[in-house]
Amino acid sequence: MYNGSTFAELFADFWWLIFPLAFFLVLWWDSWLKYRRHKSTIDLLKSYAASGKEPPANLLATLEKTAASDGLDAAIEDSVHGEPKNDGSAPFLVVLMFGLAGVFAYVTYSGMLDLGDGGYFVAMILGVVGFAFLVSALFKPRG
Numbered sequence: 442m443y444n445g446s447t448f449a450e451l452f453a454d455f456w457w458l459i460f461p462l463a464f465f466l467v468l469w470w471d472s473w474l475k476y477r478r479h480k481s482t483i484d485l486l487k488s489y490a491a492s493g494k495e496p497p498a499n500l501l502a503t504l505e506k507t508a509a510s511d512g513l514d515a516a517i518e519d520s521v522h523g524e525p526k527n528d529g530s531a532p533f534l535v536v537l538m539f540g541l542a543g544v545f546a547y548v549t550y551s552g553m554l555d556l557g558d559g560g561y562f563v564a565m566i567l568g569v570v571g572f573a574f575l576v577s578a579l580f581k582p583r584g
Contacts, residue, residue, distance in 0.1 A: 457563055479504075531578035538571030 482504050489496040542564045547553075549560025556563075 457559070531574060531581065534574040535571055535578060538567050538574055542567035542571060 482500070485500065486496055486504065489500075545556075545560050545564035545567065549556050549558075549564065554560070
């Protein structure tokens with residue numbers, strides 16, 4: 442592992458951390474964009490209220506739709522009211538995770554890259570995540 446000598450050695454040992462960091466960065470970016478969109482809609486509604494005018498119906502519908510489709514609250518609401526959405530992403534995620542697990546296992550086994558036992562560890566983690574997506578897809582209520 443890392444002994445403090447160079448950045449290249451640090452990167453060689455922990456290169457796989459790029460993937461979870463990128464995932465969290467994308468989630469943060471998406472959340473920030475939703476916040477900005479929601480804030481601008483509320484600011485527009487405030488300007489209508491300050492001028493004493495009635496806001497357009499489509500603006501209110503946009504605000505309601507945005508609030509209803511944001512993140513975890515929407516998932517909880519859908520599960521409570523029995524309206525799950527099947528967007529077709531579950532099979533893709535299952536194939537993606539098992540495929541990546543297979544690639545890491547093969548690359549480690551063949552010695553194409555010097556991953557050591559870390560490649561098998563990453564393959565196991567991806568396999569478990571793929572299995573979780575598979576179970577979730579199989580037992581998800583149909584809408």
